[in-house]
Amino acid sequence: MKNTRFSLAAFALLGSAALQPAHAAPGVIDAPQVATCPAPVPEATRCYTGEDGAGAFYWIAIPRDWNRVLVMHAHGGPETGPPRPQRSEDDLKRWAITVKAGNAWAGSTYRRGGYGVTMAAEDTERLRQIFVRHFGQPRRTLLHGQSYGAGVAAKAAELYAPVHGAKSPYDGLLLTSGVLGGGNAAYDFRLDLRVVYQYACGNHPRPDEVQYPLWTGLPMDSTLTRADLAARVKDCTGVGTPVAQRTPEQIARLKTILSVVKIQERSLLGHLTWATWLFQDLVQKRLDGRNPFGNVGVVYQGSADDAALNAGVARYAADPQAKGALAVDSQPTGRTALPTLGLHAIDDPTAFVELESAYRSIRDAAGTGELLVQSFSSEREHSYLSDSEYPALFAALLDWIDKGEKPTPESLAQRCATLKARYDTDGKNGCHIQPGWQAPALDSRVPPRNP
Template identity: 55%
Template sequence: MPHAILRSRRRRAAVSGALLAVLGTLGTAVPSRASAMPPAACPSGLVGKATCYTGQDGNGAYYTIAVPKRWNRSLVVHAHGGPAASADPAATTEDLAQWAVLVEQGYAWAGSSYRRGGYGVRMAAADTDNVRRLFVERFGRPARTYVHGQSFGGNVAAKVAETYGRERGAYDGVLLTSGLLAGGSRGYDHRVDLRVVYQYYCRNLPRPDEPQYPLWQGLPAESTLTPDDVLARLQECTGIASAPAARTPGQQRNLDDITAVTTIPERSLPTHLQYATFLFQDIVGNRLGGRNPFGNQGVRYTGSHDDSALNAGVARFSADPTARRDLSYDSDLTGQVSLPVLTLHAIDDPSVFVEHESAYRATLHGAGRDSRLVQTFTRESEHDELSVAEYATALAALDDWVRTGREPAPLSIANSCRTYDRTYGGGCFYDAGYRPAPYSTRVRPRPGDVSWPAMTAAQERAWSRIDGVGIAP
């Protein structure tokens, strides 16, 4: 599972050679306490504007911290997307480069690579909170602290708020951008559907002459297939990388049926299929001991040229209730958050559908906490890189909300974006009147879902003994 496939935001290539040289030494210099935190090279965009620090914590997670020259005494703790295949020493500094606008606004910034690659929301939340603690140990308690999560990191940051947000003085607000907020037990169901629908039409993952395996595995643990191999098979079946005129009629029909049934845009189909193979392989094989958390029994697929044949022939399976429960406990959200929460999401996000915002609002509503939630939406069609001005606007709106106690309206946030656009650029594309449809309108629901609040106290205590951080390490 190469890093580039299982990371949901783009790498930043513009990292100086000096920075790479510094990061290359981290394998031998492994400080576990903030007092041993050495200064390091900053990304090129922050040179002269901030002092940067890198290191590795006692759990093995790499971190990067930046303190601006003109610090406003507030801190942003960042939870990155992915999950990545490994804990890459360079990744946190690449994250800093991507979110440099927050440092330019005067906020200190701290991000963790997480202690290992692969899936694990509670593990990632623990490591995210740990980098906050390292910052406090080294620089003192900030006046205000915000946790920010992007994509999969949105799930992580929301879990941070629920798990650690009740600690007095730990966090003051939550910023979730393009967040995967339906949790792991529902958030990947569209990829379950893709995996079975793809195999129905393409029959090459696995091929008929290859060893067969249940599709909920993604791939068997012993598989030697690479991401390039999977993309080659997708191309073979659909011609997706070819111009439409160069595709065979069969390829075009396969592509049309797969995208219509799954509602996954053609441009993001390769990425979703990679997740439905390699991420599932990690969740099932490495985190759940081979147990299956996914199911599609009772799901009716529609939108193809022959729905009856599709529903009669598509693979069907049921989740192991214990696996579904454990994935839910690790990643699903309870809504038990008392902090102000501001979200930002592109309406045409091709990777994490905007309907995740509806799922999150419903979760908070069920917990009686939705009065502390403000959601904003933009007329953009990207996942990882929305307008820089919008990111700056979102953090400024959250900070003003925390400082004044006045909850912002989506329209006022949209109107304030012009000020930040003049400074940082990127444009303003807010749609203050937009409301996403329910999650079930985009991702077909599964009957009999099990969520973590249904666990018994004994089951939850048993989980706490597994590394203290959820899904098996």
């Protein structure tokens, strides 16, 4: 993708041919280079690094007793800085369990920092082609998307679907802690956070600073740092100091923000950071300064005085073209023939578990709901769940592909229990899948927008 700015014309074309690859993969400028595998990747694993010819870096790991299954990993984020080789190495270390289970692993940094789901899907496919070119065709290839990467993997599953009788390069899809349903649905609440935070605190921006629409994230010439933002949050809400040291005013302001936006204290600063620098990248660099997020007509609830809150928060109308461009880039159509498994922590502090219901609705509307099995765990984490759960999901997905044995949340929990002794070596993880649990509707967590 030579032009990394969202193009409405290009997205309209992509939307009319959503099952076709968006672009041909550029040529590769060098072969994978042998590298020393980082711990905790198992010993005797072969590791390689390289650059994909389009600006993305990658790591590849192939275990000694490779089972001929390749797991293409789409990482979370996105990062707002330029691509870093260290990012892919860090992903490999975090997901070493994939290699311990006998699978090869490959992960791209994506070709540039910032938002771009379709771009990242293309980068993932380019890396898969590099792997096949240098290491041969795997028996099976699975797409594993984590967090933001789950949206990337869902998009890749649709972009590289079978065309004119050709087989898809992917055999199955695993989505964990997924930011699903498209960027519009996933990030609306961060506009809510910006306007509610500003109503309560009034320091982002401060009254003596340049005032700007909060959906722009931050002016491009701003010198605000992440440490500065943390200091402002601490000053307003007391976050970062012991509860006993917070003033009554700080406690009241924090309660308003958390209750109305329905987030946890531990994730407040993280969400506000994304709603600052990611919004800056998305809106000003990718959408030509147009606003994809709106809150006109949204009714906020949960404060001590909701009438005053709703009268006092800033209101913005979304630009239809910007909203459409973001949707075409990031929102899945649901049109995929790949067996799909999902795992999401019920108390995920970063990606609302209710996003799973949005993805379920998309798959059901597309007629592919029967190919989606979602599971939920009683964990309170986002970036990584139990060691035992991932091998169970990989194995269940392969049995579904190879044997036609569609898993259920109950069978996933049972399979995890059988693998616990092998993979839960430190006794700290275990299996936490809750078979009877279902995700509530996203509207129960994020107030609905006007049509």
